Amino acid sequence: MKLSKVHCLMALFLVVFLGACVPSTSATEEQVVIREETHGRTQGLTAEQVDQLETEKFTFQTEISRLMSLIINSLYKTREIFLRELISNASDALDKIRFLSLTDPSALATQEDLTISIAADPESKTLVITDTGVGMTRDQLQKNLGTIAKSGTSEFLEKLEGAQGDVTQIGQFGVGFYSVFLVADKVTVASKSNDDPDQHVWMSEAVDDFVIAKDPRGNTLGRGTQITLHLKENAQQFLDQESLRGLITKYSEFINFPILLWSSHNETITKEQPATTEEVDEDADLVEESMEEDAEAKAPETETRLVQGWDRINTLKPIWMRNAKDISDEEYVDFYKTFTKSSGDDAPLTWSHYKGEGDVEFRSILYVPPKADPNFFQNLAEKIHNMKLFVKRVFITDEFDLFPKWLSFIKGVVDADDLPLNVSRETLQKHRSLRIISKHLVKKALDMFSQLAKQDEEKYNTFFKQFGSALKYGAIESNQHRKKLASLLRFSSSYDPSGASVSLDNYIARMKGNQKSLYYMAGMSVSEIENSPFLERLLARGYEVLYMVDPIDEMLVQTMPGYNGKMFVNVAKGALTFGDEDLMEEQKEDLSAKYQPLSDWLKETLKEHVEKVVMSKRLTKSPMAIVANDYGLTGHMERLMAAQGADSKSQQDMMLNLMKMQKKTLEINPSHPVIETLLERVESNETDDDLASLVTVLYETTMVRSGYALADIAGFTKRVETIVRRGIGADLEKQANVKVTEAGEKTAEELELEAELAKKSEEYDREQEEELLDNSNIHDEL
Template identity: 75%
Template sequence: MKVSKVHCLLVVLVLSLLGACVPSVSADAQQIVINDHAEGRTQGLAADQVEQLETEKFTFQTEISRLMSLIINSLYKSREIFLRELISNASDALDKIRFMALTDPSALATQEDLTISIAADPETNSLIITDTGIGMTREQLMKNLGTIAKSGTSEFLEKLESAKGDVTQIGQFGVGFYSVFLVADKVTVASKSNDDPDQHVWMSEAVDDFVIAKDPRGNTLGRGTQITIHLKDGALEFLNQDTLKGLVAKYSEFINFPILVWSSRNETVTKAAPTTEKQDDDDDLLEESLDKDDSDAPKEEEQETRTVYSWDRVNTLKPIWMRNNKDVSDEDYVDFYRSFTKNPSGEALTWSHYKGEGDVEFRSLIYVPSAADPNFFQNLAEKVHNVKLFVKRVFITDEFDLFPKWLSFLKGVVDADDLPLNVSRETLQKHKSLRTISKHLVKKSLDMFAQLAKQDEEKYTTFIKQFGSALKYGAIESNTHRKKVASLLRFASSYDPSGPTVSLDGYITRMKANQKSMYYLSGMSISEVENSPFLEQLLARGYEVLYMVDPIDEMLVQNMPGYNGKMFVNIAKGVLSFGDDEELDPQDTDAATKYQPLFDWLKTTLSNHVDKVISSKRLTKSPMAIVANDFGLTGHMERLMAAQGGESKSQQDMMLNMMKMQKKTLEINPAHPIIKTLLERVESNDVDGDMTDLVTVLYETTSIRSGYPLADITGFTKRVETIIRRGVGVSLEEEAEVNVKEAAEKTKEEQDKDDELRKQSEEIDLKNDATDVDDDDLLARLHDEL
């Protein structure tokens, strides 16, 4: 029977899914001890072994020399990158042998453990990195480490040197290995492949040549590659096991294979008792001492501290984003979030586990934290790095703008197999693949918010309280996503003032007949808004009013003036009209004519403050209210602008003062008894100074209720005191009578003491000028003198 390539591929796929007989180290083990290979994995070639090498010298390809010069002098931003590159290469080698073992299980016979091990040797100032991957033959060592066997290499290096062009991922050219010369004076690579009976050694000192020789130690690896890095004097920090573990956790935490670091720890053990030889039967008997011998008494066991070495696995966190989301439990997601954020008690409101397919394939796991980070909104203009980018489970960077700023509170990982990177894997290229991934993730994040709103209103309310301002910022900034974001916003309203639970869609559903606008009122707090006179008639007629108490709300309605065909209307500004104006009482026109004398008198009396006086459609209980014109500032907006800082403070103050100088509209309630009485007094010409003061105070209290700050606090308090004096029958000229005891003058003794202290201070200054004493020492001495 003829077996096609398709059949072979299917068999390989089934075996891989079933995990067919591929030995590996358990991912659950926190500490792995490999006694059989500890010696070989923790020591490189000794000096006497190097002398035994029968070497053959080769010259680097010209491009390699140029490349190493670039790497050492300018290419990489951080030299710690070398460890990430070597681990990534080791992982690739392990992937290759594991794939080969799917069709040929005997490939693993030479070394069954699939691991990456890292050991520091302080005696020789070297770092040994060993993998049990596919290994290299002698020819492969020369080809892979001595040349860049790719066409267009010169062009590639020219782009690299000029920092221009679209430089593709590091793996295409295999140059990650040479980053080792950032920290190494000399590098030795020992490798054993199943295709070569001998183990060979490659050595170079980052100059123009390298040597290859048969390894005098024989086949110590079984299979795989061991890189011995002879560290420079300035790179000895990489001998520290904690430093190595930290770098592995930072860059390679999600590599598929166990990464082991040779580690030491101190253990306290019981010291072994000294052994004595058994006496012969012919020995003379010892006389029993008449005195009691303490030797038979129990002795305290002696303790000693020993240094114990073992392999510690560092990458214990599993990349659950690579699994099918149906196979991951909620507990797994929570545990991963806590490990990922390094917060053992951290909680996430929700998450999105997504696999993108099509032109760009990637996997992502994005979380919504239960609370915003401290100072998140204060630092919104700065870059926040909460999402980590991986390529094939190797951490690349978190310094990139995958999400817009208004979604920078999201945390998680994105893993793309084929995302183009620059040669140092540190700066992402402006590539359409990244833009495509970003578009997908923003859309999935908004869908995640919408799903949370449908499934759990309580959690969504928590989300809005924490990140609602960020969404509003998104509605302001993003033209593309504005409508979707607007549907996710929540506000308090007269329908539900308890918290931000009212959606714009819900508001439109409850709108009255012929209502064409969405009414809102802004303020510092819900209680302030609820006590505003602007609400009175709207609530009395059954209209719902949105309470906008977030400082960003004013900017939101300026950039998003409407939603689904309904426009926002600030009930504290301009002429307020309703959809059923034609049905209102026609006697309003007669009322306006009737009150015209009062309008004229109020406009004259309050000419410094108001531009016009009209009958109000807003008021039912209050006598009057102050309304800004359509392009003026409400009281809330004036306070917000006054509270803002910034470099252009003078220009801002100038604009604010100009806006404040605009006169307001005074609306009066003709049905209020105070207004009726005032009309009677005006019509009967019964107007005096007291009435003018009363109306002025009434205007000022109305200004406070309308949200405007008082311009003349002193005058207001004096007028209030005058009204109180008249109300209780106290003369306006009568003053308070108090006995004040005058303070005594300073005595001569006190004056002499002050003069003495001043002289001492001057003497200290002269001494310090002569001896140039540090300021801190001067303060300390002066403090002692005093």
């Protein structure tokens, strides 16, 4: 392959330039260096140097050829992964030389700076990644880049090709380097090791062979490795410095060593003006006029210059690697804002810094955001990815299920030292290590919530207001964590109706003597529940009632029927007992016998709605209440199911209609004057249609107070109107006499105007269709 004179001159200049003028890339120097030269950003061999190379040709190991074919054609989901792999390899090389320097300080003498630098040259279409790591000898270039040294390679590749079974960690085979052929059709690797006096070059074009030669430029690296990618035509986007900056930030922001990107931008500067000497005129007026003219004539001149230099990209430090005792709250908050790209006021509610040791070693920081995402609960069935997985500070993915859905609001990082990945580092295996990490972090998250509840009740109430429904969802889904989650739940109650601040433990601590149950009632709001007749006797006896106003609450108590040996009891369903029924049994029998005639008459009058009529243990102020049986639907549950808007022909809606058709239990308050008077009327045989109509209205109003929707609104309003007519003495049959003027037909002018408007509308629609067709044709041609 012959190079143009321009490329030869560029390469020759770069050899000299990098040898003497490349700016220092030390970890402490991060300022922009101004340069006027536009070349020198990449390094390559001149045509003459290529011709003079004493190359030795090698054939790739069979497995390598198969591997490169897989990489190029099907292995990686996105081509941008190549940059992550090269930076990761460079970081490993830097780790090695730093480790060697612990026992041999002279190892760093050949190159003291430990950095990774990346430079793109759009003119030559090359991308250069350089590290000052341990480097490779000639033999290591041949061995590391030409063979897969580990055993079991055939089995490894068979699994990879067949996509079967577990694929071993990429680092064990060192195959990440070959991802360069996703974007490059030719790759040159120059490397210098302390163990080799010479610098060597490895070159390949992703075919069956590669060559190695002594670098004719001499030792230009000092120590380390430089990889030059000659990018394919369809990979030119990786020459854009902003694209490179974004990829480095995405995948390698927390690498231990400085990552430097060769950047350039235009900057407007003011030219320095040469000093001038003014001649002083004796005429003051002329001097003043001359000064004004000079001021206008000598306006500062500007010019645009190209500013080039190394920019450090990975400035954000991986604070999870530090000891939690050494990190201030401000640092945790700042890291959260930077990590999540949050605004200045979005500080996390709490966080947990955790280091896992044992079978799997990992570090993590978990954050609770200040508020739930607007669509969090609507999208709870979908996968939400707020956790980022790193392996040795290299970003791997955020598309993995570390937390169950009900904890997916947690944001943070997990960094594992040795987590098995598939060969492309893109898909985690269902591996025991990941299950262990997940188990530890779920427990740590629940402990974090508990700690917040103990230390800052006000902040915990804020947290629960945002994420309480997620914890309830977790208690429904998770048998393993249900007990812990139940202790974290908060509700409003008759003790404190102001907000969801009552825990089940606190409720139990306030329970009355011989109380066996956790009493609750569900409704749309606290005010609705407080006006319910079902609470009357419980509150009168001093029992606390939990107010469940979250739509998920009734499903929660069905899944979690009790807590710490106490069972939930819905005060709007079934028979209500208090534990002292033996003392009241004789009185109950007497009342039942006394009110039997009224019970029979009410059951007959309301036979379309009522299954049975019983003496109430719930009521003290209201005359009656409607109670669902133990397996029926309360009024609140009926409204929730109806609000889902199911198709009337669906199985769910058919079930709802069937449940709604079930007859209810009517409870009457024998101490209420309305019930006493009704008993007197029945016993004296003073029952007629008017009384039946009044009782029906009383039943319907009781139905509304008990939370049920009326099935016959028209009949209800008609019966109420009849009662009002009787009360004010109005004629029951007389109808309103309103004279209404019938509207006239359209005039000829109106008909003509309508026809004209219709014609214009058709013309407009036709123009829109033609324009759409024209655009479609253009799109197809493109």
